[in-house]
Amino acid sequence: MAELQVAAPAPVRTATLWAVLATGLLSMLLLGEGLAVNLVLVAVPAALAAYFAGQAAGRRPRAWAIVWGIGGIGLLTVPALRDAGWASFLAVVAAVALGSMALHGGRTWPAVLLGPIGILNALVTGPTWGWRGLRERSGGSRGNVGAGLRALAVTAVLLLVFGALFAGADAAFADLLGDLVPDTSVSGGPWRLLLLVLGLVGALAVAHTAAAPVQWDRVEVPAGRPRGRVEWALPLIVLTGLFATFNAVQLAVLFGGYDAVLKKTGQTYAEYARQGFWQLLLVTLLTLLVIVFALRWAPRDGGQDRKLVRAVLGTLCVLALVVVASAVRRMDMYVEAYGLTRLRVSVMAVELWLGLVIVLIMAAGVWGARWLPRVVAASAAAGVLAFGLMSPDGLIAERNVQRYEDTGDFDLYYALNLSADAVPALDELEEPLRSCALLSMAAELEEDDAPWYATSWGETRARDILRERPVSKDADWSSCTTLADELMYR
Incomplete structure (x- = not known):
């Protein structure tokens, strides 16, 4: 991991420590009762900690980092808008992934796929880095650190005592205080303490990553050995013919009606739809896998080879899009028969996203693939955000x-x-x-x-x-x- 980092992190700034402390306190006070807008409130000081740490290390936010950051904050609004826990969970996971990409940067597939590992590594190195900075600001003296902790404790006691007195003196102030101040009962003390620790550690990990990101672009993926034209093209051309035959049958069924097919196969309307969708979803996934390996082993001797690769894979992609459309139609038939469920709407969304990925691969074959990893990641995050916002x-x-x-x-x-x-x-x-x-x-x-x-x-x-x-x-x-x-x- 060390050889992938540009340099050791810069010394932690005072502003970074204050932002980390704010993240920990807000985590302790706001995250105990559930997840909603409190996630955004906790994420703001954590983002500031990353900004201050990156600034101290001489890093400037780049365009894609800003896109990832804005997208991550947008995903964190899903729990504030929707009550569905499963959709909120997907949004939070995607937000963490985007935040990691904003901190690490990178444009290659290793950078997109391995970025979150750097955050996990910083969960150990971040607190050590933060404690070292805290000791430096106290002159290395334990007494100074203790004095700061005592000051915080005295402040908390004063707020508690005088706040309770003011609340007892005025009912309106008591109501306002009850609405604004979280419940900090003694029974929830261990849970609150755990949230404080998690907030501090998480913010320090984020700041440390911003100060010394892992350069996943340095990971070298060895190129595949190019194959001869016949060895490479023959299996793909046969596969393309199979796709074309299947799609022709689908068109015949579409125009000829389903009644004849159901009568011949002995299936019900719902059975025909259900059986087809899952196989076609697997076909779409395997097609993407075939395209990945085909590009890795494609012949690269000259212009004729490039034309051959584009023609064969382009045709396969077009036919795969017809398969995607057929799969979506099958699921729509199944929903008509049995209704919509969380699983069905989820897999339909995945199928549509896979179709978009195929379109992006086709565009990369025309305009180059340098932008492809980041755009695929952005499309996945946008899909999760749209999925959450549509309720x-x-x-x-x-x-x-x-x-x-x-x-x-x-x-x-x-x-x-x-x-x-x-x-x-x-x-x-x-x-x-x-x-x-x-x-x-x-x-x-x-x-x-x-x-x-x-x-x-x-x-x-x-x-x-x-x-x-x-x-x-x-x-x-x-x-x-x-x-x-x-x-x-x-």
Whole structure:
């Protein structure tokens, strides 16, 4: 790892230490009740710590680093907007990956794929680097460090005592203080302490990486041995012919109708769709793998070889896009038959992104591939951001409500597992189905007393809807279970 770093990190600045301390304190105070806008509030001082550390090391933010940073902050807004934990988890993971790329820089595939490893390494070296800087500012004296800690302790005590007195003297001030100040009960002390440590260590790791990033562009990937034209092209041409045959059959089915195919195969409409999608998704993944190895072993003797590579792989990519379209159509058929779920909307999003990657590979074959790694990474991050912002749970509920209005079929058991993001769509159902679909969400929202910084906009919107139109008092688990069984077995 050391040979990939340009130099040792510059000495830590005082501004960096203050930003690290702010990150730790905000982590301790804000992250204990859940994740929402508090993630953005914690990320801001951590980003400032990285900026100050990079500035001390003579690094200037480059255009792509700014893009990654803005994208990472944008992804952190998803938990503030959506209540769905699974979509928020994807957004947070993608935000960490973008933040790592902003700190390390780089434009090659190793830089895009291995960047997060540098952050993990800095989890050990960062705190050591920060402690060394703290000791230097105290003149190496333990007494000075202790004096600073005692000053912080006295400050906390003064705020606690006088804050409690002012709260007791004025009810309005007490309400304001209760809304702004997080709950710091003794029972949550160990958890708060852990969050403080995680915030400090994470911010120091981020700052250390900004001061001494790992240069993943220096990782050399040996080029593959070029093959002869026949050895390289023959398997790919045969594969292209197979793709063309399959796509021709798909077009014949499309124009000839599905009834004849279903009658011949003995499958139901849903079975035909479900069987096809997963195989076609795997075909898309394997096609990308074939393209990667084909480019690695492609002949490179001259202009004729370049034309051959572009012609063969370009044709394969075009046919692969038809396969992507067929896979998406299969999933749409399956959703029509059985409704939309989290798994189905997720894999459909992945399939569409794989199709975009194929388009980008085709563009790289025309204009060069120098930009390809970063653009593929940016497209993945943009896809995760769009996926979170479109409210997948809301989309699932909306699609299933529409299906219920068209067919009378509705999976009530599945709707009960959706997040508060689904409340606006489920609110459109007729009674008593509406109250049954919202029964568990209403109970969870009523019990949840998370503070404002740990409450998403989706939860707030759901509470407003349920406050205006509460669930029916006649709705209970027994009657709703009966209704769910009736809908399932009708």
